[in-house]
Amino acid sequence: MREWSAPSPPPRWSTSDQPPFVARREEFAALETAWADAVAGAGRAVFISGEPGAGKSRLVGEVCTHLHADGAAVLFGSCIQELGAPLDPFDEPIRELLPVFRGGDSPLADSVTLLDGVIGRSTDGGTAPLIGQDRLYDAVIDVVQAAAEMHPLVLVLDDLHWADPTAIGLLTRLVERSAAAPILILGTLRDVPPDRSDPLTDALARLRHLDGVARLELEPFTTDEIVDYVGRRNGLSGPHARASAEVIRQLTGGNAFLVRETWRRVVEAEHQGGMRVITMPDTTREILRPRFATLEPRHLAVLEVAAVLGLEFDLAEILAISEVPEEVTLAAIDAAAMVGLLEVPRAPEEPHRFPHTIARQAVVDQVSGARLLGLHARIAQTLEADFPTAQLLVQRLAHHFAAARALGFGDRAVTYLTKSAEIASRLIAHEDAARLFERAAEIAGDPDERDLLTLRAARSWVATADFARARELCELVIERGGARISLEAAIGHEDASWRPGLQGHRSVELLRSALESVPNDEGDPLYVLGLSSLARAMAFTGSTDDAERLGDRAINLARRLDDQKLLALTLRTSLAPNRPRAAADRLARSAELVARARPLHDDLYIGSLYLRSGACYVAGDRIGMDEAERGLIEESRQLGAYWRYWVESARLGRVFIEGRLGDAEVSCRRIRDAEAVFKSDSTSGANALQSYMVRRESGRLDSIRHLVTGEESPTSRWAPGLLALYTELEMAEPARRVLGWLLDHDDALAHASSNWPARLVFMVEAALWLRDADIATALRPWMEEYSRLNLMSGYFVAVFGAADRYLGEIDSLCATDGALELLEAALVLDENTGADLHVAQTLAAMAVHLRGQPSASRRAEQLADRARGLAEPAGMERVLRSLNREFSPDAGIPSGGMSPRELEVIRLIAEGRSNREIAGHLVISEHTAANHVRSILTKIGATNRTQAAMYAHDRGLLRQEGQ
Structure with a gap:
């Protein structure tokens, strides 16, 4: 690392022919204050907006020239309309800083090497490091913050309205991470059409809640300010200056650029006595x-x-x-x-x-239009022939040849648009790459080239997690392309379908048609990959048996071809969705996939870790799960936003099963934030289920009790979730109604979906709570398919622990032999998984099972105590509630599904107490007391308090003498 000599501001900021700087005193002072805060260690970001010509860049130039004279280091970057690079406006500042940190044992060595690899190879044919946007952003921020520690820094980012999505994402991250750094970020932007940038507007809206972020909107010059300007330019003062200024204000609307361009005409006209005939031209060209x-x-x-x-x-x-x-x-x-x-x-x-x-x-x-075409062609040909080292050469040639394509330069335009897209890909700007590939495809005259470019665009959209756009482009290629390219597109369509967990019917249709159009050549890697992709799509339609056979065939063919990448791809397709009877094969294949994907150096490796961690949880392999999760976290630091969602899901699964419910709540919030990466396929239903699972274990569902009527329709909501909610709120009749509806509407597709385990568990839990042995018995064969396994819906969306616990509870309800053995097997699996929450749940289930056996009552109490020992310090309220229901003084009393607190309330109702009196007696709010009363009336089917009192009397719920 060498000593950094802070660069001078751009010379044009201090040219002698600059017009006088007037007005903007308040804005100037605000920026000086922001700088003082930044120097004190409180990072600031100020975004200066206004219409074209409002004076944004001039204000920034004046302020930065002043701050530089006082010792500030100023770095400048700008965005260029039509010709910019994907990292603009950060490209120039990064290039300025990199030499400062090269060499030696700098702690920034990794970040500098990474940025050298990305930026240094952005215009040649080299291969940049395999990283994601998050790691790229982190590297840039590391370097900028290190420079600021050496010298407090002003970072000017001009014309942000032309920034691409990659740069906007970097800007957002930098602002968020600079709150405690001596950095002042100054950004300028136009916020009016046609230049207004919706992505930038959205990013600034997300940042505005931060303390160090401010927005300055430049207003037009006032008449007084124009008087000042005219006076400085012409020495005019007094009534003459004001008269001219009023006309200038009327003509220009106070726009700083227009004032600069028109003031002399007005003043000269006034001097000649002809001011009244001056009119404002309609266009800048006329000005x-x-x-x-x-x-x-x-x-x-x-x-x-x-x-x-x-x-x-x-x-x-x-x-x-x-x-x-x-x-x-x-x-x-x-x-x-x-x-x-x-x-x-x-x-x-x-x-x-x-x-x-x-x-x-x-x-x-x-x-003129014709001359403009000719100029673009002449510029492109000259730059290509005579300026091979020109800055941004590839992007400029793409722009000019594309503009001149009507003159026969379409092929050259396609060549350079493709190269620009490849540069964007190397800069991890996948959205820019996708749009450039699409533009090249639109111009391409050769149909095969057009379709290949469209597929490259689809793959770039997959990299941005815009799977819907990727599927749309794949279908377009299938519609118009030849046999092999259509097969590639069908494979791409399936890849963009399984990632967000969509059902596979459309992909099955496309793949079957495409495979029928190519030779049945088992030595063709594309054909084998098509079979593998079809197998996964079929699994997502419920045809699991056929899917497994076809997947096995594809794997065997890949082994025969000795193609390591192909084998890894076929192994990956065989791991989704999670089929219980194939759990052992899934676990072994996930291990092989990780081993084969590791040396391939692409995102197949991190995908293998993601699949491996889920397979290990299902199998109860704690060591394997830990190793896969650690690898997933490490790789996600390199590959970024899309994978961060899955990392957060894995982390949620880990802290949840360990009973760290507070940490699980934090993970749920992080997952909601990470969901923003999915641009078109919503995952909000998954996060809603994740949040529900955490809230129900921590006993925090009462807050929504008043929102649940018991009359909700299972057709307008996710019926399994509605059933689970009724069960947890102990609403017997509504739960019975929805459970019956689910059984009546069962189909094979439901069993093949990734949320089938949750659907099955919620039905079993309802049957157990309702003590409906017939329904529990009917559900048992489905649950038995998961015996000796953990139950997981989606990818750590909902985790339930050992299926054997549910089987044991069913057998206990039905008084079937073997219940205890199943519960003990569940406990072993829970402990092997390292899941304290599941252990507590199983201990409680064992205690409840043994409580009814006089010879085992002591062991039941011991198991209950062990469960409480885990549940109480961790706040596992749901476990504690299940124990209290069976081991409290009221145990054995027919409660009608009421909780211990509700039993207290109904006794007070029977004594004639009002809601206010109940609240005072139980030391709760009157609102909470009213909620309890409503819940009781719903559960027991009563319409008023008198009927509730009679219910309590008839069932022996009233306090006995001495209680």
Whole structure:
């Protein structure tokens, strides 16, 4: 690491020909205050917005020049319309900082190496490190924060409205992580159409709750401020200055750029006595027409070339591209600078530039359509032939050749759009890559090339987790493509379907049709992969037997071909969904998949860890689960956002089964945040179930009791979840109704879904609570398929522990031999899994089973005490409630599904107490007392308090003498 000499601000910020800086005093002071806070260690981010020409960049330039003079280090980056790189506006600041931290034993070595690998290879054919956006973001933030520790830093990010999604994500992360760093982030943006960026607007909305984030909206100049401006420019003062200023304000609306461009005309007209005839031109082109009129036609032609090149341009490039002799080109540039249409660079390395994007666009707008096509073609051909090391060459050639494709440059446009997409992929900007691939496909004249590019776009959309868009593109290729490309697309469609857990019917249809269109060649890797993909799709439709046979065949064919990548892919497809009878094979295959995927260096490895961790939980392999989870966490740090969702799900499963319910609640919130990565396939139902599982174990469902009527329809809600809620709230008749509905509407597809274990458990739990031995007996064969396994729905969406616990409880209810043996087997599996919550649940179930056996009553009490020992310190209220129901003084009394607290309430109702009196007696709120009364009336089927009192009397619920 070398000493860092903070760079100077861009020279154009301090040019002598800058117009006077007026107004913006409050904004200037606000930015100075933000800087003082940042220097004190409280990071700040200020986003300055306004219409084009409002003076955003000028304000930032003035402030940063002042701060730099006071010792601030200023880094500058900007976004370029149409021609930018995916990491703009961060690319330039990163390149400035990397040399500072190269070499030596810097703790940033890994981050610097990573960024060198990504940025250094972004324009060549090299392969960047396999990382995800999260790891890229972390590396950038590491370097920026380390620089700020050496020297408090102002990071200017100009024209953020042109930033791509990758850069916006990095901006969001940097702001969030800089709250305690000496960094002031200044961003400028347009927030009005057509330049308004919805992704940026959404990102700023998410950031606005942070203490260090502020927004400044630049208002138009007031008349007084224009008076100040005119006075400084022309020395005009008094009534004459105000009269001119009022006209300027009326004509320009106070827009800073328009004031700059029109003030002289107004003042001169006033001097000549003709102010009343001045009108505001309709377009910026008309505003600048007097300046254009001062240029010779051949000089104006040179200016048009410069405008098509971009806001900034290199002198060598325009000399090569210009259609006129060199001396004429140079004279044209001087002439344009003389009338304020170009800015002359202050330093040799600085490019020429237009004073504002408005001025540049005004020049472009006057170029005819035909001439514009020709200029784009000439620029592209010259850059390609003569400037092989030009900055952003590939992106610029993509833009200019695409704009000139009507002149026969379509193939060149496709070539460079494809290369731009590949650069974006190497920069982990997958959304940009997807859009570039799509654009190239639209231009491609060859159908095969078009379809291949469309598939590449689909794969990039998969990398962004926009699976719906990926499926849409795959179907488009299938509709118009040849046999083999259609098979590739069908495989891609299935891959974009199973990831969000969609049913596989459409993928089965597409794959079968595609496989029928190619030769039945078992030596063709694509054909084998198609069989494997079809097997997984069939499993998601419920055809598990056929899916297993086809999956086994694909694996055997892959082994015969000795293709390691193909074998890993076929192993992966055989692991989803989770079929109970194949659990042992699944566990072995997951281990082989991890071993084979590890050296492949792609996301197949992290996917193998994700599948392995779930297989190990089901099998009760704690060591395997721990190893897979550790690997998943480590790899996700590299590969980022999509996998962070699965890491958080695995972490939730871990802390939940360990009984760390507070940590599980935190994990649920993190999962909700991580769900944002799924752009089109919602996972909100999964998180709702995860949250429910945590809340029910911690006894926190009473808060929603008043929202549940018992009359909800199972067709308008997820029926298994509704049944579980009725069961937990002890609403007997509603639970019985929905349980019957679920049994009446059972089908094979439900058994094949990833949420079948939850559906089955909720039905069994309801039957056990209702003490309905007939239904429990009917459900038992389905539960027996999972014997000796743990039950898991989805990927740690809902985990229930050993199926043998439920089988033991069913046999206990039905007085069937073997209940205790099943419960003991469940306890062994719970302990092997390292699951204190499941252990406590099984101990409680064993205690309840043995309580009815006089010879085992002492052991029952011991088991109950062990369960309480785990449950009480961890807040496992559901376990404690089940013990209290059986081991409290009221045990054995027919409670009608009422909880111990509700038994107390109904006794007080029978004594004639009001809700207020009940609340005072039990030291609860009157609102809570009323909720208990409503719940009691629902459970016992009573319509009023008198009927509730009679119910208590008839069933012996009243207190006996001495109680």
